[in-house]
Amino acid sequence: MAVLEAADRVGGRALTEKSSAGTALDLGAQWIGHDHVQMATLAREFARPLFPTPQFGKSLVLTHRGPVRLSPLTVAATGWALLRLELIARTTVRAGWDRVTLAEFVARIPGARAQRLTSVVLSEAFSCDPGEISVAAVVHGIRSVGGLRVMLSTAGGAQQSLLTGGAGALAQALADELGSAVRLNHRVSAIERSPAGVVVRSSAGTMAAERVVVAVPPPVAAMIEHRPTLPGERRHVQQNTVMGTIYKAIAVYRSPFWRGQGLSGESIGLDGPLPSTFDVSPPAGAGHLCILAPGESARALDRLTAEVRRDALLREVARHFGSGALEPVDWHEKSWHTDPFVMGGYSAFPRPGHLDALMSAASPTGSIHWAGTETARRCNGYLEGAVESGKRAALEVLTGLGAQP
Numbered sequence: 253m254a255v256l257e258a259a260d261r262v263g264g265r266a267l268t269e270k271s272s273a274g275t276a277l278d279l280g281a282q283w284i285g286h287d288h289v290q291m292a293t294l295a296r297e298f299a300r301p302l303f304p305t306p307q308f309g310k311s312l313v314l315t316h317r318g319p320v321r322l323s324p325l326t327v328a329a330t331g332w333a334l335l336r337l338e339l340i341a342r343t344t345v346r347a348g349w350d351r352v353t354l355a356e357f358v359a360r361i362p363g364a365r366a367q368r369l370t371s372v373v374l375s376e377a378f379s380c381d382p383g384e385i386s387v388a389a390v391v392h393g394i395r396s397v398g399g400l401r402v403m404l405s406t407a408g409g410a411q412q413s414l415l416t417g418g419a420g421a422l423a424q425a426l427a428d429e430l431g432s433a434v435r436l437n438h439r440v441s442a443i444e445r446s447p448a449g450v451v452v453r454s455s456a457g458t459m460a461a462e463r464v465v466v467a468v469p470p471p472v473a474a475m476i477e478h479r480p481t482l483p484g485e486r487r488h489v490q491q492n493t494v495m496g497t498i499y500k501a502i503a504v505y506r507s508p509f510w511r512g513q514g515l516s517g518e519s520i521g522l523d524g525p526l527p528s529t530f531d532v533s534p535p536a537g538a539g540h541l542c543i544l545a546p547g548e549s550a551r552a553l554d555r556l557t558a559e560v561r562r563d564a565l566l567r568e569v570a571r572h573f574g575s576g577a578l579e580p581v582d583w584h585e586k587s588w589h590t591d592p593f594v595m596g597g598y599s600a601f602p603r604p605g606h607l608d609a610l611m612s613a614a615s616p617t618g619s620i621h622w623a624g625t626e627t628a629r630r631c632n633g634y635l636e637g638a639v640e641s642g643k644r645a646a647l648e649v650l651t652g653l654g655a656q657p
């Protein structure tokens with residue numbers, strides 16, 4: 253068995269870096285949900301306990317003028333729109349919802365501020381602009397994680413916990429167990445299928461095998477050449493799914509200073525350069541403030557130099573959380589959509605009108621088995637889904653080889 257990894261590191265969309273304060277920070281996946289049992293089990297196995305995501309103080313809704321108090325009408329209209337999505341998720345999804353974009357759904361919400369709030373919340377949850385995703389795809393995501401309340405919540409939801417040492421470091425610990433089976437800098441460029449099995453061509457040579465598991469998102473898998481050509485159904489999956497667009501930064505401070513002002517560190521920006529912030533600090537010591545920018549806001553940040561981007565974001569954080577924000581002890585950032593191997597995040601979603609592409613992403617093609625979070629039924633788009641998909645693909649391979657699982 254060999255694991256061919258294109259990059260010079262393992263982890264993919266999980267990437268842990270060390271701050272100058274000595275703390276571990278996740279530039280990719282970070283939260284583990286309340287019912288993410290596969291991840292909780294791995295965390296236990298590798299003695300990396302989960303700890304609660306900090307939740308102290310007041311969260312802010314921001315405009316370029318500063319924090320705002322939402323009117324009861326805005327709260328009601330936004331709540332109703334979100335409830336409607338939850339209700340659609342709990343019933344049979346009409347085929348027509350796949351042709352309606354989230355932007356069109358939002359345009360029917362009464363009130364400009366409620367429209368903006370709903371857009372920002374869902375763009376951040378799905379890492380795309382509302383015009384890029386259909387209502388059916390949003391509802392599919394909501395279902396797979398167990399409901400909208402779960403998707404958006406910290407305690408009792410998908411953001412309940414953080415992982416000691418970081419999610420990327422857990423991937424590295426798994427790779428360490430596999431030792432020399434993991435080959436870095438081996439980008440797979442082509443797979444040839446024959447009755448005898450597969451020949452896998454990578455940037456570092458050729459390998460023959462009985463079966464292969466391709467554990468990359470469908471739009472990334474589309475970069476691999478196939479002989480013979482893949483069947484139409486599989487090409488449909490690869491051509492009609494797109495990666496999300498997401499920028500993430502972590503500002504590291506000596507302490508989570510915002511808590512002293514009664515603030516949670518969590519904010520949502522309705523306009524201006526700061527879409528969302530979260531407190532993802534370790535249990536003691538340093539303060540970690542996470543900044544997430546999806547879709548067009550992420551692309552706008554790409555157009556700035558690293559220094560201008562950092563200054564603009566920190567100035568904005570300081571306007572709302574106090575001048576202490578201007579002097580972090582460390583700053584880490586990543587534009588995931590510009591990573592040549594990952595190509596975006598949080599995950600891939602179907603183009604409007606093509607939800608079926610995601611639904612058949614797990615169907616094997618002869619001796620090729622497809623894994624990765626996009627193929628998961630449960631927690632599609634999350635680390636949990638990735639682990640579940642790996643187990644499912646491994647079982648398919650063992651069954652195919654006639655081995656006892």
Ligand SMILES: Cc1cc2nc3c(=O)[nH]c(=O)nc-3n(C[C@H](O)[C@H](O)[C@H](O)COP(=O)(O)OP(=O)(O)OC[C@H]3O[C@@H](n4cnc5c(N)ncnc54)[C@H](O)[C@@H]3O)c2cc1C
Nearest residue numbers: 258264265280281282283440593597624625633634635638
């Ligand atoms: C900013 C961000 C925040 C996120 N936050 C969370 C979170 O808080 N909680 C959560 O559960 N999930 C989160 N996610 C999603 C989570 O990271 C993914 O669901 C998960 O990591 C997907 O794992 P995977 O193994 O399916 O794919 P990947 O992690 O993408 O792994 C695929 C691997 O394949 C490699 N590869 C690509 N092409 C080739 C090739 N041709 N040959 C060989 N190797 C190749 C890549 O380098 C990569 O290492 C986040 C993602 C991002 C980007």
